[in-house]
Amino acid sequence: MQNIDxxxxxxxxxxxxxxxxxxxxxxxxxxxAGGIIIAIVGGNPFAAYxxxxxxxxxxxxxxxxxxxxxxxxxxxxxxVAVAFKGGLFNIGAEGQLAFGAVMAALIGYxxxxxxxxxxxxxxxxxxxxxxxxxxxxIWAAIxxxxxxxTGGHEVINTIMMNYIALNITSFLLNGPMRDPxxxxxxxxxxxxxxxxRIPTIFPDLRVHWGFVLALLVAVIIWWLLWKTTxxxxxxxxxANPDAAKYAGINVKRTIVIxxxxxxxxxxxxxxxxxxxxxxxxELGFSVGYGFDSIAIALLGxxxxxxxxxxxxxxxxxxxxxxxxxxxxxxxxxxxxVIQGLILLFVAADAIIRFIYRIRVREERVVLTxxxxx
Amino acid sequence: xxxxxxVLEAKGITKHFPGVLANDHVDFDLHKGxxxxxxxxxxxxxxxxxxxxxxxxxxxxxxxxxxGKPAVIHxxxxxxxxxxxxxxxxxxLIPVFTVAENIMLGDEIVxxxxxxxxxxxxxxxxxxxxxxxxxxxxxxxVSQLPVGVQQRVEIVKALYRNAHILILDEPTAVLxxxxxxELFVIMHELTKRGVSIIFITHKLKEVLAVADRIxxxxxxxxxxxxxxxxTDEAKLxxxxxxxEVILKVDKDPAKPGNEILKVDGLKVHDIRGLxxxxxxxxxxxxxxxxxxxxxxxxxxTELVEALTGLRSMAGGKMWFSGKDMTGKPPRPITETGMAxxxxxxxRHGLVLGYTVADNMVLNTYYLPPFGVHNMLQPAAIDSNxxxxxxxxxxxxxxxxxxxxxxxxxxxxxxxxxxxxSHPVKLLVANQPTxxxxxxxxxxxxxxxxxxxxxxVAVLLVSAELDEIMALSDRIAVMYRGQIVATVDAAKVTxxxxxxxxxxxxxxx
Numbered sequence: 033m034q035n036i037d038x039x040x041x042x043x044x045x046x047x048x049x050x051x052x053x054x055x056x057x058x059x060x061x062x063x064x065a066g067g068i069i070i071a072i073v074g075g076n077p078f079a080a081y082x083x084x085x086x087x088x089x090x091x092x093x094x095x096x097x098x099x100x101x102x103x104x105x106x107x108x109x110x111x112v113a114v115a116f117k118g119g120l121f122n123i124g125a126e127g128q129l130a131f132g133a134v135m136a137a138l139i140g141y142x143x144x145x146x147x148x149x150x151x152x153x154x155x156x157x158x159x160x161x162x163x164x165x166x167x168x169x170i171w172a173a174i175x176x177x178x179x180x181x182t183g184g185h186e187v188i189n190t191i192m193m194n195y196i197a198l199n200i201t202s203f204l205l206n207g208p209m210r211d212p213x214x215x216x217x218x219x220x221x222x223x224x225x226x227x228x229r230i231p232t233i234f235p236d237l238r239v240h241w242g243f244v245l246a247l248l249v250a251v252i253i254w255w256l257l258w259k260t261t262x263x264x265x266x267x268x269x270x271a272n273p274d275a276a277k278y279a280g281i282n283v284k285r286t287i288v289i290x291x292x293x294x295x296x297x298x299x300x301x302x303x304x305x306x307x308x309x310x311x312x313x314e315l316g317f318s319v320g321y322g323f324d325s326i327a328i329a330l331l332g333x334x335x336x337x338x339x340x341x342x343x344x345x346x347x348x349x350x351x352x353x354x355x356x357x358x359x360x361x362x363x364x365x366x367x368x369v370i371q372g373l374i375l376l377f378v379a380a381d382a383i384i385r386f387i388y389r390i391r392v393r394e395e396r397v398v399l400t401x402x403x404x405x
Numbered sequence: 406x407x408x409x410x411x412v413l414e415a416k417g418i419t420k421h422f423p424g425v426l427a428n429d430h431v432d433f434d435l436h437k438g439x440x441x442x443x444x445x446x447x448x449x450x451x452x453x454x455x456x457x458x459x460x461x462x463x464x465x466x467x468x469x470x471x472x473g474k475p476a477v478i479h480x481x482x483x484x485x486x487x488x489x490x491x492x493x494x495x496x497x498l499i500p501v502f503t504v505a506e507n508i509m510l511g512d513e514i515v516x517x518x519x520x521x522x523x524x525x526x527x528x529x530x531x532x533x534x535x536x537x538x539x540x541x542x543x544x545x546x547v548s549q550l551p552v553g554v555q556q557r558v559e560i561v562k563a564l565y566r567n568a569h570i571l572i573l574d575e576p577t578a579v580l581x582x583x584x585x586x587e588l589f590v591i592m593h594e595l596t597k598r599g600v601s602i603i604f605i606t607h608k609l610k611e612v613l614a615v616a617d618r619i620x621x622x623x624x625x626x627x628x629x630x631x632x633x634x635x636t637d638e639a640k641l642x643x644x645x646x647x648x649e650v651i652l653k654v655d656k657d658p659a660k661p662g663n664e665i666l667k668v669d670g671l672k673v674h675d676i677r678g679l680x681x682x683x684x685x686x687x688x689x690x691x692x693x694x695x696x697x698x699x700x701x702x703x704x705x706t707e708l709v710e711a712l713t714g715l716r717s718m719a720g721g722k723m724w725f726s727g728k729d730m731t732g733k734p735p736r737p738i739t740e741t742g743m744a745x746x747x748x749x750x751x752r753h754g755l756v757l758g759y760t761v762a763d764n765m766v767l768n769t770y771y772l773p774p775f776g777v778h779n780m781l782q783p784a785a786i787d788s789n790x791x792x793x794x795x796x797x798x799x800x801x802x803x804x805x806x807x808x809x810x811x812x813x814x815x816x817x818x819x820x821x822x823x824x825x826s827h828p829v830k831l832l833v834a835n836q837p838t839x840x841x842x843x844x845x846x847x848x849x850x851x852x853x854x855x856x857x858x859x860x861v862a863v864l865l866v867s868a869e870l871d872e873i874m875a876l877s878d879r880i881a882v883m884y885r886g887q888i889v890a891t892v893d894a895a896k897v898t899x900x901x902x903x904x905x906x907x908x909x910x911x912x913x
Contacts, residue, residue, distance in 0.1 A: 261776040268767070271756045277715060278745070278753040279768040280736030 055331050055338070057384050058377035059345070066370035075362040084367075087355020088348035094355070096237035100309060102347030104129070106246035107301035108325030109332060109339040110253050111168075111294045116334040117257055118290030119270035124175060124190030125298040126322025127197030128168035132299025134201050136164035136306040137313035138209060140224025156227040161303045168299015169292040171197060176291025180284035186291070194322070205315045220314035230308035242308035247340065249297070254336040256293075266290050298322065327375040346371065410437040411473070412601050413458070413489070413570055418467035420453055427453040428464070429625040435570065435603060438596045442604045442616035446645055446842035447813055450625040451605050455572050458603075459491045460484040471570075490563025491572040494579075496555050500548035505530050507547055508562045533564050538594045552700075553584035557591065564600075571595065572603045577611055581700050582870060582903035589615045607645075607843075609638040610871070621645055646843045656854045659878040662691035665831050665862035666712075671721035673707040680719065681707045683886040689831065694853065694863040696877030696894065700906050701868045704886035706748055709835045709866055713745045714738045715753070726830050739768055742830035746820055746837045748866075750813075754820040757809030761801050762790035764808045765823045789826075797822035798848070814845030821852060832856050835866040850876060870902060884908050 067077030088098045108125045115122035122128075139160045144151055151159075175189035205219040212222065232240045257263035268276040269286045277283050301321060306313050328346055332338030353367040377384050384390070413435040420428040428450045435441050445451045456462045458469065460478040469476045471487045478484050481491075498507050505526045514522040514529070530543040539557045547555060556576060563571055573592075577585040592602055592615060606612060612619050613633045620630045621644040628644050643649050666689040673682035681704040689695045699705055710716035712723060714735035722731045726741050739745070747753035755764050766775045766786050774785035790804035799818045801811055808819055817837070824832070834853060838846040853876055857863050867873050873880055874894065881891040882905040890905050 259781055261771045261779050261781060264763075264770050264776075264781060268756055268759075271758050272752070274752045275754065275756050275767065278713075278735060278747060279770075280734070280739055282734070 051333055051335070051338075053390065054381045054384050055333065055342070055378055057388055057390075058331070058374055058381070061377050061384060061387065062370050062373035065373050066366060069369060070362055070366060073362070075360055080356050080360045080362045080366070083356035083359035084349065084352040086352070086359070088352030090355075093237060094351065096234070096239035097351045098344065098348045099239045099243045100347075101351045102344045103240075103243045103246050103308075104301040104305055104321045105324060105328055105343035105346050106243075106250060106340055107297050107304065108321050109328035109343045110250060110336060111297035111301070112325045112329035113332060113334040113336065113339050114253060114257070114266070114297065115290060115294040116329055117270050118266045118287065118294075119273065120176070120179070120287065120290055120294070121187050122172060122190055122291065122294045122298075123187055123326065124172060124193050124197075124295075124322070125301075125325050126320075127190070127194035128171045128295040128298035129302040129322050130197050130201045131171045131302070132164040132168040133302030133306050133313040134204060134209070134221075135167035135299070136160050136228075136303035137221040137224060139163050140228035140307060141222045141312075144225050144227070151225075151227050153227045153229075156225065157230060157307060160224070160228045160307055161230075161300065164303025164306070165296040165299045168302065169296035172295020172298065173288055173292040176288040179291075180287040201313075202315060205313065211312070218314060221312045223311045224306065228307055229311060230304070232308075238309070240308040242304040245304065246343075249300070250336045250340045253297075257336070262289070298325075301325075324371070327371060327378075331374060331378050411435065412437045412471065413603075414470040415454070415458065416468050416470075418454060418457060418464045418469075420457060420462060420464050426625050428457070428467075431467070431622070431625070431627055433620060433627065435601050436617075437601055438599055439617045440592055440596055440602045440604055440615055442606060442612040442619045443622065444606060444609070444612055444619055444641060444645060445622035446607060446844075447840055448842075449622040449645070451622055452574070453625075454622070455491070455574065455603070455605060458484065458489060459572065485566050485568070488567055488569045489572065490560075490566060490568025490570065492556065492559040492563060492574065492576060494575040496559055498547045498555060498558060500546070502547060503543065504541055504545050504547060504550075504558050504561075505543035507558060508543070508565050512566060529565065530561060533561055537561075537564060537591075537598060537600075539591060551584075552579050553581075553587060556580070556588065560591070560595075569599060570601050570603070572605070574605045575607075576604070577606065577608065579701060581907045582899065583907050585611065609641050612641065613638065623647055642843050648844075654850045654854060654875045656876075657858070659693040659857065661693040661878070662860060664688050665691050665726060666864065667724040668712070669722045669724075671708070671711060671723065672719040673704070673711045673716060674719045675707055681886050682711065684721070685883075685886070685888050686721075687881055687888060687891065689862040689864050691830070691862050692857055692860045693878040694857050694865055694876050696873040696880045697864065697866045697883055697888075698870060698873045698880055698902055698906060699868065699883035703883045705835070705866045705868075705883055708883070709745075709748065709833055709864075712864075713743065713747075713833060735768075739827075742828055744824035744827070744829045744832045746817075746824055746832070746834040748835040748839070750816055750820055751809075755808050755816060758807055760805045761794070761799065761808050761811070761819055762786050762804040764819050765790050765793050765804075765826075767823060769823075769827060793819075793822040793826055814841045817841055817845060817849065821849060825852065825856065829856065829861050831862045831864065833864045833866075836868065837865070838867075838869070838872060846872075870899060870906075874899065874902075882906055 063081070067081070070077040070080050086094070088094055108129060111125050112122055143156065143159065171193060175186045175193055178184040178189050179186045202219065205221060209221045211220050230241050232238060257267060265281045265286050268279060268281060269283050273283050324346060328339055328342040331342035349367050349371065353364040356362060357364045411434050415431060415433045418428050418431040431450065431454055433454065443451050453462065457464050458478065460481045460483050463479065469478060476487055478487065505523060508530055509526045514525045516522045527543040534541050539561055541554060541557055541561060547558060550558070560571065576588060580588060596602060604616060616633055618630055618632060619636065619641065621628045621641060623645060669686045671682055671685045672680055675681045685708060687695065697705055707716060711718050714733055718732055722729065724730065725738065725743065728741065730738055730741065751757060756767065766789060770776050770781065775782055775789065787804065793799070794801060794804060797818050799822065800815050808816055832853070837849050853863055853865065865873065865876055877894045879891060880894050880897060880902065881888045882902060884906060889910065
């Protein structure tokens with residue numbers, strides 16, 4: 033048995049491709065099923081998918097828009113993935129994202145006025161984005177602390193905190209933070225100062241440096257989880273909290289930290305949308321990012337790089353859907369159906385394994401434990 | 406009594422699981438009125454064979470005959486119809502139901518198609534218990550019965566379904582030595598009345614005491630069948646393991662040193678808030694093994710969890726290495742030099758999805774050389790794993806295999822290697838050999854004595870009296886949360902310890 037080789041094993045190609053197998057087959061199966069639905073409602077699936085590809089990757093503008101869509105998906109998907117790694121199911125990304133956006137908008141438009149100085153961009157942007165992250169982190173740390181110290185289940189508490197966050201946001205955008213412009217009819221904040229705006233990469237495309245930051249953050253999260261002792265603690269608590277306690281890890285503190293990191297990433301998603309894209313926060317802009325991010329984290333198998341790929345796929349589908357509708361008159365809602373099917377097949381991977389006769393090779397990823405677990 | 410009529414015969418049973426040949430052309434027969442022991446290590450294929458006989462698995466090939474007729478057993482229902490009853494290691498009883506209710510469960514006597522006939526069941530249970538000499542009261546709640554009597558309920562449950570072949574899976578694991586002796590009497594009574602028994606175990610003494618024939622399995626094959634008179638423990642052990650095994654632990658007299666652990670008036674509550682460790686005081690010296698004997702569930706688990714910082718103390722004090730460590734969390738206790746081999750290795754001792762290498766630094770990952778400036782050091786973790794795999798003879802294809810894929814014995818070696826690789830003053834070993842094969846038990850016993858002789862204080866908790874007697878220098882007996890006696894291991898008999906474990910007072 034003991035054929036111990038003299039070096040750290042280099043991962044074989046098959047080992048690298050194996051975790052991608054189920055997600056790729058899930059996407060493929062969902063596309064086939066979606067195609068059948070398109071055919072049933074009288075459309076041409078091939079034309080529809082061609083429109084989708086054209087709309088998402090067919091031109092520089094299409095690529096740029098795909099990246100714009102993917103940016104919040106990457107941040108929020110990483111948020112959910114980090115929580116999963118720590119054994120926590122953060123359904124509250126939506127609310128954390130909203131608070132990140134509200135905080136970023138506030139700091140973005142109000143801070144220069146409060147301080148009575150013009151802030152340089154290199155101070156104002158980090159401050160805006162950083163406080164947006166902090167808002168998300170605090171909002172997520174609350175259910176984390178409730179879980180750690182009272183046993184209150186984070187799924188229930190993050191769902192409830194979503195309602196609180198979204199209603200407070202609605203109040204703020206209709207009340208104290210409402211854009212005072214007499215022409216304004218919607219619940220939105222004033223525009224943020226020019227010094228708080230993250231610039232675009234190319235002059236005539238909307239893709240901004242926030243997308244590059246998202247890719248960078250994915251690398252940082254991978255590094256944090258697998259290269260640092262804190263990441264070891266997060267993963268150990270997620271994999272086996274009893275063993276983590278035995279190993280001397282402060283399980284309660286780790287749960288709070290994990291939720292705070294998760295919330296910071298969700299808050300970052302909101303802050304970047306404000307500072308790099310919309311330049312204000314408007315009620316309703318973010319609806320769904322926080323929930324789609326759960327699907328993205330699952331499709332990405334909670335791996336930071338998997339999350340990036342899944343986020344780009346979801347971004348491309350959201351972006352290309354409009355073009356598809358324009359070219360084939362197939363309603364853009366079919367995209368939601370396909371995304372739902374992808375999630376179904378990834379979550380219930382037994383279906384995929386059954387259809388394609390894949391033997392279970394890897395240990396099943398246990399994403400969360402049961403009540404009180 | 407044993408006769409030559411064959412009631413059950415399995416011929417050429419073969420069963421594959423992915424990557425494993427669990428049963429390889431196994432032949433097994435059972436005579437009427439015989440106790441036939443099936444002996445083997447974990448993974449030898451005993452359980453697979455029994456699950457095939459009980460209808461939980463279908464064999465890939467081979468045939469089964471019951472009472473001389475070919476039998477097709479697809480489900481447990483088929484085997485019950487054929488008169489085969491199984492008593493599992495973990496009882497399948499509902500505590501809040503009465504004995505009668507538990508026995509009739511799934512086979513109720515019903516009047517007018519809807520009304521349960523409790524009286525008829527109770528009468529039937531009484532008749533059966535008289536007939537076979539198994540004293541039980543059908544109206545008692547199962548939760549009020551001691552474990553040994555609960556086991557009797559399981560046996561009556563099988564007899565109620567007209568079983569004449571009984572499979573007893575590790576029946577003595579949960580019993581005191583006295584309760585086990587009572588079970589053996591019952592088994593003989595049953596065989597006198599024509600019941601045939603398959604007795605699954607890995608305890609050699611019991612097999613020699615009770616069985617009419619002994620079949621030993623190893624690696625899915627039958628190694629041989631013997632009569633107790635023609636064999637002995639050493640022969641059976643080497644048949645099980647496939648090589649010579651030293652059963653007796655060789656050790657010199659202890660040379661006790663300073664007091665390493667002192668516990669005074671310790672009280673611990675379980676999750677329901679009940680006081681399960683009640684005012685326990687003891688000490689462990691450097692260079693000695695203090696064994697804590699007791700039937701499972703008498704507070705040993707909670708005692709160890711409190712000492713190692715996993716559970717809070719409700720009262721009392723603990724000094725470790727001269728320092729007051731009362732109520733400290735696990736990390737400072739570990740850093741002071743406590744090694745802990747936990748009772749439930751898969752729950753506390755390992756992260757099954759992690760590699761062997763990561764598990765070997767599970768509680769030292771943050772210390773140099775494994776963690777430097779909050780960064781994991783893969784090279785140091787790698788060389789640590791390779792060294793420990795070599796030193797402790799962990800059988801793994803590589804340090805990067807998930808530890809959950811190793812056998813139980815090798816998983817335990819990973820824990821032992823990790824715990825003994827950092828500076829140790831006190832080793833707390835709770836059920837260190839539970840569920841392990843003879844070879845691994847031999848290894849871990851040797852390692853515990855090596856640590857003792859190096860001047861480490863050892864607190865050994867075990868429900869296996871043989872293990873306690875083989876390793877301990879002093880023995881404390883725990884019963885219902887209290888230490889009822891502490892004695893010199895050389896001056897006490899097995900019988901005496903058994904009485905104390907069952908609740909007898911030392912003065913009597």
